[in-house]
Amino acid sequence: MEDLTAMAKRAKAASRALAAAGPLKTRALLAAxxxxxxxxxxxxxxxxxxxxxxxxxxxxxxxxDRLALGETRVKGMxxxxxxxxxxxxxxxxxxxxxxxxxxxxxxxxxxPLGVIGIIYEARPNVTADAAAICLKAGSAVVLRGGKEAxxxxxxxxxxxxxxxxxxxxPADCVQLxxxxxxxxxQAMMRLTGYLDVLIPRGGKNLIRSVVENARVPxxxxxxxNCHIYVDASADVAMAAEIVFNAKTSRPSVxxxxxxxxxxxxxxxxxxxxxxARLDEKHVELRGCERTRAxxxxxxxxxxxxxxxxxxxxxxxSVKVVDSxxxxxxxxxxxxxxxxxxxxxxxxxxxRRFTAEVDSAAVYVNASxxxxxxxxxxxxxxxxxxxxKLHARGPMGAKELTTTKFIVTGNGQVR
Amino acid sequence: MEDLTAMAKRAKAASRALAAAGPLKTRALLAAxxxxxxxxxxxxxxxxxxxxxxxxxxxxxxxxDRLALGETRVKGMxxxxxxxxxxxxxxxxxxxxxxxxxxxxxxxxxxPLGVIGIIYEARPNVTADAAAICLKAGSAVVLRGGKEAxxxxxxxxxxxxxxxxxxxxPADCVQLxxxxxxxxxQAMMRLTGYLDVLIPRGGKNLIRSVVENARVPxxxxxxxNCHIYVDASADVAMAAEIVFNAKTSRPSVxxxxxxxxxxxxxxxxxxxxxxARLDEKHVELRGCERTRAxxxxxxxxxxxxxxxxxxxxxxxSVKVVDSxxxxxxxxxxxxxxxxxxxxxxxxxxxRRFTAEVDSAAVYVNASxxxxxxxxxxxxxxxxxxxxKLHARGPMGAKELTTTKFIVTGNGQVR
Numbered sequence: 001m002e003d004l005t006a007m008a009k010r011a012k013a014a015s016r017a018l019a020a021a022g023p024l025k026t027r028a029l030l031a032a033x034x035x036x037x038x039x040x041x042x043x044x045x046x047x048x049x050x051x052x053x054x055x056x057x058x059x060x061x062x063x064x065d066r067l068a069l070g071e072t073r074v075k076g077m078x079x080x081x082x083x084x085x086x087x088x089x090x091x092x093x094x095x096x097x098x099x100x101x102x103x104x105x106x107x108x109x110x111x112p113l114g115v116i117g118i119i120y121e122a123r124p125n126v127t128a129d130a131a132a133i134c135l136k137a138g139s140a141v142v143l144r145g146g147k148e149a150x151x152x153x154x155x156x157x158x159x160x161x162x163x164x165x166x167x168x169x170p171a172d173c174v175q176l177x178x179x180x181x182x183x184x185x186q187a188m189m190r191l192t193g194y195l196d197v198l199i200p201r202g203g204k205n206l207i208r209s210v211v212e213n214a215r216v217p218x219x220x221x222x223x224x225n226c227h228i229y230v231d232a233s234a235d236v237a238m239a240a241e242i243v244f245n246a247k248t249s250r251p252s253v254x255x256x257x258x259x260x261x262x263x264x265x266x267x268x269x270x271x272x273x274x275x276a277r278l279d280e281k282h283v284e285l286r287g288c289e290r291t292r293a294x295x296x297x298x299x300x301x302x303x304x305x306x307x308x309x310x311x312x313x314x315x316x317s318v319k320v321v322d323s324x325x326x327x328x329x330x331x332x333x334x335x336x337x338x339x340x341x342x343x344x345x346x347x348x349x350x351r352r353f354t355a356e357v358d359s360a361a362v363y364v365n366a367s368x369x370x371x372x373x374x375x376x377x378x379x380x381x382x383x384x385x386x387x388k389l390h391a392r393g394p395m396g397a398k399e400l401t402t403t404k405f406i407v408t409g410n411g412q413v414r
Numbered sequence: 415m416e417d418l419t420a421m422a423k424r425a426k427a428a429s430r431a432l433a434a435a436g437p438l439k440t441r442a443l444l445a446a447x448x449x450x451x452x453x454x455x456x457x458x459x460x461x462x463x464x465x466x467x468x469x470x471x472x473x474x475x476x477x478x479d480r481l482a483l484g485e486t487r488v489k490g491m492x493x494x495x496x497x498x499x500x501x502x503x504x505x506x507x508x509x510x511x512x513x514x515x516x517x518x519x520x521x522x523x524x525x526p527l528g529v530i531g532i533i534y535e536a537r538p539n540v541t542a543d544a545a546a547i548c549l550k551a552g553s554a555v556v557l558r559g560g561k562e563a564x565x566x567x568x569x570x571x572x573x574x575x576x577x578x579x580x581x582x583x584p585a586d587c588v589q590l591x592x593x594x595x596x597x598x599x600q601a602m603m604r605l606t607g608y609l610d611v612l613i614p615r616g617g618k619n620l621i622r623s624v625v626e627n628a629r630v631p632x633x634x635x636x637x638x639n640c641h642i643y644v645d646a647s648a649d650v651a652m653a654a655e656i657v658f659n660a661k662t663s664r665p666s667v668x669x670x671x672x673x674x675x676x677x678x679x680x681x682x683x684x685x686x687x688x689x690a691r692l693d694e695k696h697v698e699l700r701g702c703e704r705t706r707a708x709x710x711x712x713x714x715x716x717x718x719x720x721x722x723x724x725x726x727x728x729x730x731s732v733k734v735v736d737s738x739x740x741x742x743x744x745x746x747x748x749x750x751x752x753x754x755x756x757x758x759x760x761x762x763x764x765r766r767f768t769a770e771v772d773s774a775a776v777y778v779n780a781s782x783x784x785x786x787x788x789x790x791x792x793x794x795x796x797x798x799x800x801x802k803l804h805a806r807g808p809m810g811a812k813e814l815t816t817t818k819f820i821v822t823g824n825g826q827v828r
Contacts, residue, residue: 020769098791104780106790113802114772192626196802212606212629217803238825245827354820355434358528366518366823375828376520376819377512388527388610388816389631390804402802405790406768409780411652413659414789 002179004142004187008194011115011140014170018138019112021169022089025135028167029085033078035159035166036128040074043159046151047124054148062252066123067148077128077156080380084132087379090398091138104409110401112138113196117188118382119144119210121202124152130201131160131174133382137400140173142195144188147180154178189214197400201383204310219390221383222360224254224338225310226368229327229353231344232263236270238365239343240277243316245367246341248281252312254384255339255371259307260318261327264290267320271295283314290320307334324349328356335359337386339368360386360393416593418556418601422608425529425554428584432552433526435583436503439549442581443499447492449573449580450542454488457573460565461538468562476666480537481562491542491570494794498546501793504812505552518823524815526552527610531602532796533558533624535616538566544615545574545588547796551814554587556609558602561594568592603628611814615797618724633804635797636774638668638752639724640782643741643767645758646679650687652779653757657730658691659781660755666726668798669753669785673721674732675741678704681734685709697728704734721748738763742770749773751800753782774800774807 018025036043047069054067090110097107116139120126127143134141145153153176161171177184188198189210197217200210204223211220228246230239246257262270271294275285286302287295299318306317307330321327331340341363342353350364361371373381373394381394391399432439450457461483468481504524511521530553534540541557548555559567567590575585591598602612603624611631614624618637625634642660644653660671676684685708689699700716701709713732720731721744735741745754755777756767764778775785787795787808795808805813 016770100789100791104784108807111772215626217801219803235825241825241827249828350822354822356430358525359818361819361821364820364822366821366826367828369828370518370821370826371819375514377514387631389633392816393522393819402806404773405775405785405807406778407775407780407784408764408768408778411649411655412780412784413655414663414781414783 001183001187002177004177004184004191005194007142007175007177008115008191010172011142011175012194014172015112015114015138015140017170018135018140018173019091021138024167024169025089025138026085028164028169029081029132029135031166032128032132032160032163033081033085035163036074036078036081036156039155039159040071043074043152043155044069044071046155050149050151059148063122063148069124069152073125077125080125080129081132084136084380084397087136087397089136090401095403102412104407104412107406108403109406110398111404113400113402115140115142115194115196116400117142117144117191117195117198117216119185119188119198119200119206121146121206122148124149124156126201127153127156127176128160129380130382133380133397133400135173136397139196139400142175142177142188144177144184145180150178150180186213189216192216199383219385219395220387222254222338222386223310223336224256224386225258225308225334225336226255226338227259227261227331227335227340228257228368229261229331229340229342230263230266230270231324231342231346231349232265233345233349234266234270234343235345236266236273239270240274242341242343242365242367243274244277246369247278247283247316248314249369251314254310255368256312257368258309258311258317259334260316261321261330262318263324263327264320264322267291268294271318278316281314283316285316285318287318288320291318294320310336324352328353331357338384339363339371341366341368360384415597415601416591418591418598418605419608421556421589421591422529422605424586425556425589426608428586429526429528429552429554431584432549432554432587433505435552438581438583439503439552440499442578442583443495443546443549445580446542446546446574446577447495447499449577450488450492450495450570453569453573454485457488457566457569458483458485460569464563464565473562477536477562483538483566487539491539494539494543495546498550498794498811501550501811503550504815509817516826518821518826521820522817523820524812525818527814527816529554529556529608529610530814531556531558531605531609531612531630533599533602533612533614533620535560535620536562538563538570540615541567541570541590542574543794544796547794547811548814549587550811553610553814556589556591556602558591558598559594564592564594600627603630606630613796633799633809634801636668636752636800637724637750638670638800639672639722639748639750640669640752641673641675641745641749641754642671642782643675643745643754643756644677644680644684645738645756645760645763646677647759647763648680648684648757649759650680650684653684654688654691656755656757656779656781657688660783661692661697661730662695662728663783665728668724669782670726671782672723672725672731673748674730675735675744676732677738677741678734678736681705682708685732692730695728697730699730699732701732702734705732708734724750738766742767745771745773752798753777753785755780755782774798
């Protein structure tokens with residue numbers, strides 16, 4: 001196996017140059033966008049090989065879709081890099097500062113983390129996206145992608161490293177792990193003292209495995225079992241639009257709705273209206289007894305598993321609840337802590353829902369699909385944190401930094 | 415063994431009441447101060463039993479000292495609670511907020527973590543201090559102290575729980591684990607989904623064990639191998655004062671200096687002056703060859719182990735370095751990332767040292783002993799984070815919170 005410790009040490013050394021790089025980072029990001037476009041032919045050729053191999057091994061159609069690049073996706077990667085280049089540099093921000101009575105001047109300053117590890121699955125565009133955000137945040141990155149995308153990832157890595165050198169930065173700011181076996185992921189999780197943080201990007205199983213096995217600090221990014229609660233006072237047409245959007249605009253993403261809760265006082269009116277809208281996209285409903293009594297036989301019974309599921313598909317679990325309290329309790333029990341919405345005209349209930357639901361993003365009268373770095377105006381994101389420490393919700397370059405205290409005096413002792 | 419999961423569930427339920435408690439938290443903290451003073455006799459009697467048992471088991475004198483309470487220490491605990499009560503409430507702060515072009519109003523709001531676990535050793539005052547800061551931060555706390563202090567901790571816990579009930583809050587906001595075996599610490603580290611964060615407070619071994627074994631999110635608090643670098647342009651008298659203060663004002667704490675680096679151009683002048691000052695407290699020096707050549711036979715040779723040691727005693731390792739670069743590299747190799755200081759009159763070197771030394775607090779011309787919540791004006795602290803994620807440096811109640819996004823709209827879909 002590759003010597004990941006040696007790789008991480010090279011990353012640490014490279015990160016020192018990056019910490020003070022300022023405008024060189026922007027130059028490298030713009031050069032990387034150019035290099036990606038210039039290398040389009042090589043990248044697409046490598047991707048064709050990956051796709052052919054994946055087809056031979058019989059991988060699923062959705063995975064093939066995530067793996068496949070084309071001219072548009074390569075252009076998208078390059079534009080993504082330009083977008084990150086255009087963002088404000090988070091490094092160097094003075095977060096707070098004051099002078100103490102003894103004359104000590106104390107400043108809390110935003111600084112890079114150092115070395116960031118990313119473990120991800122089949123989407124090769126993550127290679128460029130993640131590298132760009134880490135670079136912007138002043139950290140070197142060790143990338144470990146899925147085996148299906150290795151040839152593509154190597155071609156992208158080569159372009160990024162050429163761009164770094166063109167900008168006068170160490171190529172080792174971006175390194176791709178060649179070994180895509182389980183062993184290399186395990187080894188990354190144990191690089192204590194070398195990796196300042198490890199971020200898993202992918203499905204629930206990947207994330208769970210990293211969170212449970214890593215010895216290095218981890219930021220858990222989101223799988224989402226997102227809920228929409230239609231309150232007794234909801235505008236039914238608005239509720240139907242929001243549920244339709246949250247469920248069907250892109251079912252494969254973590255901020256899509258997976259579960260619908262409806263107050264009993266509005267269920268007879270709201271459920272048929274919502275179902276009519278969802279029928280346009282042939283969404284399968286799995287409901288509680290009361291839901292089935294209202295909507296009839298076309299609705300399958302919902303199990304405990306349904307209430308906890310992240311379908312990532314045109315399926316929605318549905319439950320009629322007695323009260324706001326029951327809705328909040330249901331969400332507390334089943335939610336992944338990603339995004340939840342209430343549709344209501346009650347000021348008091350909106351206030352209680354936003355205060356008591358303990359998720360990264362809580363909505364009133366809007367679709368959960370907005371939980372996204374771009375939609376929040378934070379720029380490109382590395383993922384959506386569903387943990388509570390360090391960062392919660394969409395994470396951009398700023399969330400990939402730390403701070404330190406700089407204290408200056410003239411001989412103070414205690 | 416106790417059912418720690420059930421305990422954590424009770425804590426989670428109690429934390430819901432606490433999240434919106436606002437002024438009730440202040441009332442509970444003031445009541446707790448009263449209760450501690452009112453229960454002084456019971457607390458001291460329990461402490462006497464703990465001390466007697468510890469003496470029978472032959473525990474060391476420093477541990478007995480940390481374990482022992484007296485009227486002054488009980489009063490100190492009560493005053494600590496009043497200090498936390500007087501601090502600003504971090505919960506509810508709107509950290510940032512804006513309206514997006516589509517009319518969505520997005521606010522990032524500071525909210526409690528939920529349930530905090532603390533594993534600590536023999537000092538019973540941690541029971542009151544830690545509970546108070548967690549309460550202020552709106553979180554319930556599960557405390558697991560050392561076996562030597564169990565009787566004292568139970569008496570303190572009882573007083574705190576009475577105060578919570580007097581203030582109309584659930585007593586289960588503060589719970590002490592009765593089982594003080596290794597098994598209960600291990601069980602706490604595995605309360606995934608119940609503990610929002612686990613904080614170890616104590617020596618290097620305790621912290622290492624928790625960081626390496628915990629499955630729940632951990633904040634690593636500091637052991638400190640703090641360095642002082644005396645640059646070529648330093649004021650020698652100031653350097654001697656700072657080293658003397660950082661080493662001897664309280665050698666047993668994590669922000670005390672453990673290692674001295676001196677630039678070769680000033681070593682002949684500075685080392686004897688510093689040694690003369692340290693001799694007043696009989697500090698043992700362990701030096702490199704050049705140090706010993708200058709200071710003579712009284713200085714023992716320093717080993718690799720010395721350079722990495724947290725002595726917590728009147729011992730200091732000393733090394734003469736060729737350059738600022740060597741000093742920075744030495745610190746990068748041996749430091750625990752807590753606090754480091756440069757003594758210099760060079761603007762350029764001060765700037766480089768503060769930029770390139772990667773520690774929680776970096777000082778110019780001041781003692782490392784200032785790294786402390788109180789000295790930084792942050793109020794009471796739960797510990798000093800030496801990790802980079804979530805919080806770095808002294809952590810008060812604010813650092814024990816998280817944020818969530820509250821997004822309000824009028825039917826927005828994506």
